[in-house]
Amino acid sequence: MSATLSTSEIARLQTALRRLLGAKDLTVNPAPRSGMSVELAVNGEVIGTIHRDDEDGDVSYAVNMVVLEEDLPPAK
Template identity: 75%
Template sequence: MSTISTNEISRLQTTLRRLLGAKGLSVNAPPRPGLSVELAVDGEVIGTIHRDDDEGEVSYAINIILLEEDLPPPT
């Protein structure tokens, strides 16, 4: 995995907001070097974004974490 630039963070945020219809979505630079870029909704971090550069082909993988305690009760 390679580092995600500031320009890429902005482009990812714009694209994800449009694709997911989520204006409250933000893509945040890592809090300190060596950590992952964070994906947040309304300020709450819900996952991470990783960049892969394979022979010049760039892709991004999103890992979303949902805690069972945050789910609604079973019906």
């Protein structure tokens, strides 16, 4: 079951993901509209979403990141 992320959770996730991924330009942005997921962005470009799961009293966060083929370097 997905739940809305609080402002505090967003800030904590941003800190943890920046440290984990070594990406100081990574931001976790509040959901653009009610009922939507928060957005994961790098240099202002949204690259994915983060979903909160609090089923059975255990809280976890799932990151869904999208990489478009057109953004990949040419194949060798």
